[in-house]
Amino acid sequence: MVRAQPLTNRGVLLSTLATSLLAASEAADGGESAFHAPTVADFFPPVIFFDGTPFEINRIILVRFLAAAVVITLFLVAAYRAKVVPGRFQNAIEMILDFVRRGIAVEVLGEKNGAKYFPLLATIFCTVLFMNLTGVVPFLNIAASSTIGLPLVLAAWVYVMYLTAGIKAQGLGGFLTSSLFPPGVPKFLYLLLTPIEFLQVFVLRPATLAIRLLANMVAGHLMLAICFAATQFFIFNADGAMKLFGAGTLVAGLAFTLFEVFVAALQAYIFAILTAAYISMSVEAEH
Amino acid sequence: MMALTLGSAAVSAAAESTESTESNILLPEMYDITWSIVIVAIIGVVFYRFALPRFQAVLDERTALIQGGIAKAEEAQQAADAALAEQQVLLAEARADAARVREDARDEGKAIVADHRTKAAEEAARITETAHRQIEAERQAAAVSLRSDVGTLATELASKIVGESLADSARQSRVVDRFLDELEAAQGVVSTSKGA
Numbered sequence: 001m002v003r004a005q006p007l008t009n010r011g012v013l014l015s016t017l018a019t020s021l022l023a024a025s026e027a028a029d030g031g032e033s034a035f036h037a038p039t040v041a042d043f044f045p046p047v048i049f050f051d052g053t054p055f056e057i058n059r060i061i062l063v064r065f066l067a068a069a070v071v072i073t074l075f076l077v078a079a080y081r082a083k084v085v086p087g088r089f090q091n092a093i094e095m096i097l098d099f100v101r102r103g104i105a106v107e108v109l110g111e112k113n114g115a116k117y118f119p120l121l122a123t124i125f126c127t128v129l130f131m132n133l134t135g136v137v138p139f140l141n142i143a144a145s146s147t148i149g150l151p152l153v154l155a156a157w158v159y160v161m162y163l164t165a166g167i168k169a170q171g172l173g174g175f176l177t178s179s180l181f182p183p184g185v186p187k188f189l190y191l192l193l194t195p196i197e198f199l200q201v202f203v204l205r206p207a208t209l210a211i212r213l214l215a216n217m218v219a220g221h222l223m224l225a226i227c228f229a230a231t232q233f234f235i236f237n238a239d240g241a242m243k244l245f246g247a248g249t250l251v252a253g254l255a256f257t258l259f260e261v262f263v264a265a266l267q268a269y270i271f272a273i274l275t276a277a278y279i280s281m282s283v284e285a286e287h
Numbered sequence: 288m289m290a291l292t293l294g295s296a297a298v299s300a301a302a303e304s305t306e307s308t309e310s311n312i313l314l315p316e317m318y319d320i321t322w323s324i325v326i327v328a329i330i331g332v333v334f335y336r337f338a339l340p341r342f343q344a345v346l347d348e349r350t351a352l353i354q355g356g357i358a359k360a361e362e363a364q365q366a367a368d369a370a371l372a373e374q375q376v377l378l379a380e381a382r383a384d385a386a387r388v389r390e391d392a393r394d395e396g397k398a399i400v401a402d403h404r405t406k407a408a409e410e411a412a413r414i415t416e417t418a419h420r421q422i423e424a425e426r427q428a429a430a431v432s433l434r435s436d437v438g439t440l441a442t443e444l445a446s447k448i449v450g451e452s453l454a455d456s457a458r459q460s461r462v463v464d465r466f467l468d469e470l471e472a473a474q475g476v477v478s479t480s481k482g483a
Contacts, residue, residue, distance in 0.1 A: 044310045047318075056318035068326045072333045079341035084349045097342060123334040127327065148312065149319030153327050211313070218312060 035233040038225030043147050043218065063134050064144040071130040100125045100272060108276035109283075117279055120161055124154060125272040128213065132264030135220055136257050143264070146217035148210065155210035158275045162205075166282030175282065205278055209271060216267050220260045227253030438463035 049057040078093040086094060100122045105114035131150060135143030145151055166175035179201045180194050227249050234246030310316070442459055 040310065040312055043312055044316075050318075054317040054321045056316075057322070058318075061318065061322045064322060064326055068330055072330060075338040076333060079338040082341055082345040084345060084352055094342065097339075119335050119339050122339060123331050126334070127330050147319050148315045149321075149323035150327070152315055153320065153323040157327065157331075214312070 035237070036229050038222050038229060042142065042221065042225065060142055060144065060147055063140050063142055064131065064150065066140070067130045067134050067144045068127075071126055075126070096126065096129075097122055104269070104272050104276050108273060109280050113279070113283060117161075117165075117276065120157075121272045121276055124158070124275055125268050128154065128271045129265060129268035132213075132217060132267055133261070135217060135224070135264065136260045141224070142221055143217035145213055146221055148214050151210035151213040154213075154271070155206040158209060158278065159206040162275070162278040162282045165279045169283040179282070205274075209274060213267050213271055216263055220256075220263055223256050224253060224260060227256055434463075434467060437467065441466060 043060065045059040047056045047058050048062070049055075075093065078090050082090055101114070101118055104125070105118045105121050108114070109117055128145060131144035133143075134140045135146065163175075166179065169175070170178060180197050181190055182193060182197065185193060230249040231246050231253060234249060235243055238245065438460070442463060445462075
């Protein structure tokens with residue numbers, strides 16, 4: 001659970017910033033605040049197309065389409081113009097794929113299974129990466145993975161993949177035995193361990209995959225939105241010396257933007273490496 | 288687990304500070320799921336079917352090319368090494384041949400010279416001997432002819448001087464022989480004394 005660390009840090013930062021902002025805004029004009037704090041409503045923007053059907057399209061879905069179009073175009077163009085001696089663009093794309101292949105697939109799963117599951121890991125890594133990065137793109141300003149749908153679908157895909165991988169490799173019985181009854185433990189401990197392992201394998205793994213990504217992206221968006229909303233407020237609505245705070249929050253917004261780029265890549269990496277780890281745990285009898 | 292509680296805590300904290308919304312950020316909306324599936328499916332198909340296989344093909348080609356290049360270089364190196372070794376063997380052979388030929392030639396030359404020398408010596412000896420024989424034969428012929436000529440002449444001379452024909456041939460020949468013997472004896476004394 002070390003991976004929740006960025007979230008905790010940001011949670012703390014978020015609350016301190018929010019309280020200071022609230023105090024500041026109250027001090028500024030005694031009640032009627034011009035400060036527009038970001039809300040959860042940001043993640044449920046008004047419907048644009050197909051209202052009332054399961055195919056409703058809002059701003060976030062459009063951002064998602066755009067991110068998908070970008071990642072598909074980039075990789076298709078790179079793939080179909082790929083030459084034996086790569087150019088700069090091809091090198092960049094190959095670097096990403098090579099990172100997934102060596103750093104994740106082969107590293108966690110070994111040569112044989114690494115090659116087998118490389119397409120899955122590459123697809124997941126690139127999808128998450130590009131969907132995350134829209135959070136820092138001007139005018140998009142929201143991560144395409146910041147509503148539960150996308151993380152959930154990806155997690156469900158991973159869930160199906162690691163369960164089938166385990167059943168294929170060890171058979172249904174073998175897979176259940178090796179996952180639910182970890183070897184090398186005194187028999188009576190199974191009373192305690194088996195329910196935990198069951199929860200782990202069948203509920204917590206996909207749930208944490210989805211929620212970790214979602215929470216990071218939501219928190220990231222809220223952080224950025226707070227920083228820039230505060231900047232807006234301090235510079236245009238605050239009096240006198242208070243305007244100086246605007247510079248501080250602008251710099252903070254800039255820093256958080258860079259941090260969000262890092263988090264976008266980190267979360268893509270975490271999602272992919274956990275996928276590899278779960279598959280590895282499924283295909284290997286002992287873990 | 289911690290991520291979950293923290294996430295929801297952060298979310299609820301954010302939610303509390305605003306007007307209440309019906310939406311829970313952790314509960315998926317139908318459209319969200321629909322489009323997520325569509326998008327993941329599209330990206331998945333593109334990656335699985337088109338992008339990744341193409342990259343794989345190019346990677347394989349590159350690997351093959353590099354391995355081919357290395358193999359070719361190794362082959363060339365081996366060929367060069369083999370050629371060098373062969374050349375050195377040939378060179379050594381050629382040197383040995385040359386040495387042998389030189390040695391043979393020297394031996395042969397020696398043999399030829401020796402042969403010629405013996406042949407010349409034999410020839411010389413033969414010529415000398417022939418000459419000696421010839422000389423001896425001529426000498427004997429001369430001696431015989433001289434003997435008869437001198438006999439005749441002396442007899443004729445003596446007949447003329449004595450006026451008496453030595454018709455009796457036996458007597459004549461006895462006289463002549465005696466004369467010549469005496470003459471030879473005198474000559475022999477002279478030649479030996481000369482030789483001494």
